[in-house]
């Protein structure tokens with residue numbers, strides 16, 4: 263079995279499982295209970311929050327723990343729209359966001375908000391100038407993906423942050439794919455809202471956080487108790503919060519080493535394709551993108567058929583984002599980069615590396631590509 267789909271999700275770290283098991287078994291108190299068992303669980307959560315805050319140079323009070331990045335993105339976008347609608351009803355985003363950004367935007371359009379979708383270049387990026395030109399007096403939010411989950415391109419977030427900081431709009435970024443590979447500093451980069459999830463960094467699924475500057479009060483949409491500083495009702499998922507914190511510590515400790523290993527695998531893969539004269543080109547940034555993501559155009563190889571061949575050979579990759587691959591819909595990211603009629607949309611694959619991958623696995627995968635390309 264060769265797993266090369268780490269942008270979709272990652273296997274969980276062994277020590278994260280140990281921490282989760284311990285919390286499930288021992289730290290079962292309700293964190294809102296005032297007696298010792300409750301205080302014990304509360305401490306697990308507040309210790310975790312310190313780790314999350316440190317990881318992006320934020321303050322603990324500015325973090326809301328969520329069920330993952332879909333919730334963080336929805337809260338950031340819909341929450342800001344509802345909070346600031348008296349000031350304006352215009353939002354700016356890009357054409358290549360994850361669906362958990364695009365769909366809340368479309369939902370807001372139905373409610374009477376206006377959204378500008380910035381076009382991207384052939385590397386899937388926007389410029390700070392595009393953002394500046396799209397800003398209007400009634401713009402309340404700018405949401406730009408940090409690192410693209412399909413092609414791995416990185417947007418100039420610090421530059422965009424500086425532009426938006428001179429305007430009354432808030433600046434949100436979906437940092438899901440970047441968080442595991444790049445140092446983030448919300449102060450320096452002037453980010454007001456930032457979404458992260460645990461399962462892309464060898465943590466559990468169904469847990470993440472939303473950073474929002476100065477404890478900015480977004481309207482609740484889960485009403486009930488006063489958890490998460492009255493931002494999100496519901497008894498906290500102590501075991502997964504503890505596991506997430508462990509995954510973040512592991513990630514911070516091994517980030518540089520892991521990045522280097524993934525870059526090496528990526529270059530090795532590309533060299534091997536070249537050596538065997540397999541036709542390909544890279545979709546996205548040739549260099550300087552996310553180390554774990556490689557999106558490849560393989561002319562003449564239809565991606566849906568190729569994915570089936572990979573599956574039959576126990577090699578797991580995808581053709582775009584996870585949900586796009588599942589439904590075999592053409593990728594909205596590649597469409598925005600190359601136009602709806604480009605062959606690249608139906609002849610591209612996404613390979614995404616993890617720290618457990620080896621050169622031997624890459625060789626086996628390239629063997630398969632070679633066999634398929636010879637057969638066509």
Ligand SMILES: Cc1ncc(COP(=O)(O)O)c(C=O)c1O
Pocket residue numbers: 269270329330331332333360362410411436438439458459460468469470584
């Ligand atoms: C860029 C991006 N944003 C948001 C998400 C959604 O995250 P989650 O699965 O935690 O809801 C993902 C994961 O698929 C992603 O890659």
